[in-house]
Amino acid sequence: MAQLTVTLPDGSKREYETGTTLEQVAESIGKRLAKEALGAKINGKVVDLSTSLKEDADIEILTFDSPDGKEIFRHSASHIMAQAVKRLFPNTKYAIGPAIKDGFYYDFEVETPLSPEDLEKIESEMTRIVSEASDFKKSEMKIADAIQYFKDRDDPYKVEMMEEWQAQGQETVSIYNQGDFTDLCSGPHIPNTQFLKSFKLLSIAGAYWRGDSNRQMLQRVYGTAFFKEKDLKAYLNRLEEAKKRDHRKIGKELDLFSFHEEGPGFPFWHPKGAILFDILLKIIRQENDRQHYQEVKTPIILNESLWHASGHYENFKENMYFTEIDERDYAVKPMNCPGHCLIYKNSLHSYKELPIKISEFGLVHRHELSGVLHGLFRVRNFTQDDAHVFCMPEQLKDEIVKCIEYTARIYKMVGFEKYNVFIATRPEKSIGSDEDWENATAKLKEALEELGLPYEIKEGEGAFYGPKIEFNVEDCIERNWQCGTTQVDFSMPGRLGLTYEGSDGKKHTPVMIHRAILGSMERFIGILIEHYAGKFPLWLSPTQVRLIPIHEKQHDYARNLEKILMDESIRVDIDFRDEKLGYKIRKSQLEKIPFMVILGDKEMEEKTLSIRSRTQGDLGTSDLESFIQLLKKENTLNSN
RNA sequence: GCCCACGUAGCUCAGUGGUAGAGUUCUUGCAUGGUAAGCAAGCGGUCACCAGUUCAAUCCUGGUCGUGGGCUCCA
Numbered sequence: 001m002a003q004l005t006v007t008l009p010d011g012s013k014r015e016y017e018t019g020t021t022l023e024q025v026a027e028s029i030g031k032r033l034a035k036e037a038l039g040a041k042i043n044g045k046v047v048d049l050s051t052s053l054k055e056d057a058d059i060e061i062l063t064f065d066s067p068d069g070k071e072i073f074r075h076s077a078s079h080i081m082a083q084a085v086k087r088l089f090p091n092t093k094y095a096i097g098p099a100i101k102d103g104f105y106y107d108f109e110v111e112t113p114l115s116p117e118d119l120e121k122i123e124s125e126m127t128r129i130v131s132e133a134s135d136f137k138k139s140e141m142k143i144a145d146a147i148q149y150f151k152d153r154d155d156p157y158k159v160e161m162m163e164e165w166q167a168q169g170q171e172t173v174s175i176y177n178q179g180d181f182t183d184l185c186s187g188p189h190i191p192n193t194q195f196l197k198s199f200k201l202l203s204i205a206g207a208y209w210r211g212d213s214n215r216q217m218l219q220r221v222y223g224t225a226f227f228k229e230k231d232l233k234a235y236l237n238r239l240e241e242a243k244k245r246d247h248r249k250i251g252k253e254l255d256l257f258s259f260h261e262e263g264p265g266f267p268f269w270h271p272k273g274a275i276l277f278d279i280l281l282k283i284i285r286q287e288n289d290r291q292h293y294q295e296v297k298t299p300i301i302l303n304e305s306l307w308h309a310s311g312h313y314e315n316f317k318e319n320m321y322f323t324e325i326d327e328r329d330y331a332v333k334p335m336n337c338p339g340h341c342l343i344y345k346n347s348l349h350s351y352k353e354l355p356i357k358i359s360e361f362g363l364v365h366r367h368e369l370s371g372v373l374h375g376l377f378r379v380r381n382f383t384q385d386d387a388h389v390f391c392m393p394e395q396l397k398d399e400i401v402k403c404i405e406y407t408a409r410i411y412k413m414v415g416f417e418k419y420n421v422f423i424a425t426r427p428e429k430s431i432g433s434d435e436d437w438e439n440a441t442a443k444l445k446e447a448l449e450e451l452g453l454p455y456e457i458k459e460g461e462g463a464f465y466g467p468k469i470e471f472n473v474e475d476c477i478e479r480n481w482q483c484g485t486t487q488v489d490f491s492m493p494g495r496l497g498l499t500y501e502g503s504d505g506k507k508h509t510p511v512m513i514h515r516a517i518l519g520s521m522e523r524f525i526g527i528l529i530e531h532y533a534g535k536f537p538l539w540l541s542p543t544q545v546r547l548i549p550i551h552e553k554q555h556d557y558a559r560n561l562e563k564i565l566m567d568e569s570i571r572v573d574i575d576f577r578d579e580k581l582g583y584k585i586r587k588s589q590l591e592k593i594p595f596m597v598i599l600g601d602k603e604m605e606e607k608t609l610s611i612r613s614r615t616q617g618d619l620g621t622s623d624l625e626s627f628i629q630l631l632k633k634e635n636t637l638n639s640n
Numbered sequence: 641g642c643c644c645a646c647g648u649a650g651c652u653c654a655g656u657g658g659u660a661g662a663g664u665u666c667u668u669g670c671a672u673g674g675u676a677a678g679c680a681a682g683c684g685g686u687c688a689c690c691a692g693u694u695c696a697a698u699c700c701u702g703g704u705c706g707u708g709g710g711c712u713c714c715a
Contacts, residue, residue: 095715096715204643
């Protein structure tokens, strides 16, 4: 037998006989690796472990620890699920079943919709399949034969896919089977079904065939799988943790906001939620002032002609609300930019004035499909911390840089240390020349590169008038949330007739940057609620201090203290209820109030306060002045 | 918008083809308290809405509205 040399990721080389399988290679490297090996890479290409070596190559054995290993593992899990479904519901037709982030799914067309009880049955059947310990076997088939095979099996979705590949000139396809189940699949797969010990089916949902809303609605079953039971448990715990933080639940518990049938997707802010809103607004307003933004207020409803001129009617109509006033057509603003342009246009501008920065906490309305509404995260009206920077082209990059730095600083201030950046490029529905788009996109990249910020591209996800930088904040359980944007717009100023007089005495068209930092105030508050799980830091807590008199005798003492604390701008209230101390503490604790002040005879006589912290419990007695100092010390934003 | 599930007291939820229950909140008594629930009574519901089936519907059927999970990650 001829010898060949494989090179492992650490650079070491090993000799094997031609025809040695990767499984054997794994065994020769180590027992433990062989036990955990799921697949392998030959010269960077992912393959089954059963693949045999034909020539010298770079080899990497894949375990669950690698992203490729996870994908192989979960993709195989989806096949095992499909096999279980086949046994339970023999007439099922199969679409696709890929691995996804944190799990897998498979799309089926079933005769009767699947129920949650069906999930349990499918899980049990999967367990049986795992215990049957069938090997995954790969074979090649001529595409025409495969089409016939799947036609005979009445699997139209597979046939549709293969007919497309055939039209593209593909000649063969690969087929995998494990036990009594055969599926079209490019693989690779785990060697044997018995590898899949730790899995869980999570939910059933509808999903359109090929994501096209005009086509067949399929049943999608979501699941997840891990190599080790311990990791599955940890993942399920994380899901539980996320559920506990759900802002819709906490918002109700803390009486922050509500939704009503009378206005689906339109949030109602209750007094305590309005405080959160106002705190954020004040932070942004103060920072805007420092950056020389000029705050304005513009109308909610404006004549439709403006929206035709701006391009919104043509490109954003589906998301807009329309109305009629005195037999003329009006639209409810989905964005603030045209209004700001009207303000800009209201007077003549010299190049010496630029950049002009106009900001607004603008309430915009956007029609969203009923099925996508989701608490504060997806609403039909929301307040943007919006601003538009009108500048000369040569100022553009510096202004973008300032917007980015500003955005990052705010995130840090309110508690998000980490954020991720994307550039979203030209979408299908858009206005402006290719040249302008390229130019604008290049400017965004330049600015990010100057700041040394890594970014990823999101193709075709820009606004209709220009590309955007998207900022995603990462919360404390590592979820990403899209918040702010910085967008460059070469179109709208021209379309709406904006000009400035240059040093050459001629009229020029300014460039416009659209920027928002929190994005939607509503959404951002939702994110903060989940990030902090409702346990807001002192600066954000709607009620910062609760005074708890033990007996009616201390009520006046409490009122007196309340007044002093209020004069210090501390948000304070008193629990006057005729209840025992333990009861009142419990209530405050459940309301997640940072500080409780217990007031009894002792405190009243000694003119002291007994402090209890939400997190640390009883802090002992203090005098009023020290308590105020303690609050002031803790009541600061990050890195102010 | 589409698919599936859900909608019972302010809140969290049981329940039944014969017009409803618990805990909590709230009100009122009693208890006058020391760091996460004192005792008792009471108030509170057109069982989302509209039709239909039925002697009888909160329950069954259909529709409407709302809520939830999805509908991007291409064998």
